[in-house]
Amino acid sequence: MRPLFHPSIEDVTVEAILHALSDPVRVAIFSQIANSQCSQRCSDFLTVVDRDIPKSTLSQHFTALRHAGLIRGERRGVEMQNTSRCAEIEHRFPGLIKAIIHAHKIQSRAQRPSKKPRSGAPSRRSARE
Amino acid sequence: MRPLFHPSIEDVTVEAILHALSDPVRVAIFSQIANSQCSQRCSDFLTVVDRDIPKSTLSQHFTALRHAGLIRGERRGVEMQNTSRCAEIEHRFPGLIKAIIHAHKIQSRAQRPSKKPRSGAPSRRSARE
DNA sequence: ATCTATAGTTCTGAACTTACGAACAATGGA
DNA sequence: TCCATTGTTCGTAAGTTCAGAACTATAGAT
Secondary structure (H helix, E strand, C coil), X not given: CCCCCCCCHHHXXXXXXXXXXXXXXXXXXXXXXXXXXXXXXXXXXXXXXXXECCHHHHHHXXXXXXXXXXXXXXXXXXXXXXXXXXXXXXXXXXXXXXXXXXXXXXXXXXXXXXXXXXXXXXXXXXXXX | CCCCCCCCHHXXXXXXXXHHHXXXXXXXXXXXXXXXXXXXXXXXXXXXXXEEXXXXXXXXXHHHHHHCCCEEEEEECCEEEEEECHHHHHHHCCCHHHHXXXXXXXXXXXXXXXXXXXXXXXXXXXCCC
């Protein structure tokens, strides 16, 4: 099995971080990993933001988060231990993660009762000019 | 000509903001608009981050920034006056824009002499696992 | 040792997004 | 009226994402 790729902290870019966190499923996953003290398995997120995520898709999301430098993954037997790289990122880009997670909390608090229309990169083509 | 669409501030989402700013051309445009006191024309950005952007592409970038709620555009005769919506966004998501722009400065300072490999949403498929 | 269940990954095609050239529309000035 | 300038739209090629099916790796049971 291929070893897991993790960028070294100097290779982590703001663009990659923002891109990774511009998806509602991925921010949800990341926030929970960042919040919890202990590491989390991938399959803990088969249901997230009120919908079921197919596991192949989940796997891609975790790869995206890893490649963006947001989380660290370690295989432990049959499962995966995911931990956040918040501390490193905070050192390189002070305040960034905190601001994003905070903004997210504000937003989900506000929209609690409504249903979300679709994804993070909203279909621009559908609602024109 | 179609009137310009601007989301009202409550409809602005973190996801859309992050997505819009996960592109190096768009952050560059947005930072400059946010920094300058006076409004900026689209065509002031035909060259940005050391490359020439075709104007059809530029137009799409401005549309993306507008739809994300990051800028406001107003047609003035043949040209467009673009201003940032920082104040409104700061009110809704305190600290978010500041942290992102700051992180960006840190990054471009560090990578000044090297050339950037590619775009914000990095070709994941090319550098695997 | 083999079988089985579980956790994640890879492959593949369809759907969606993005970039950019070419043609277009709107405005202001000669 | 004609022309230059600024920005938009359209069409197509390239790239990205999603999700089902098939697969791999490990742990535990028999």
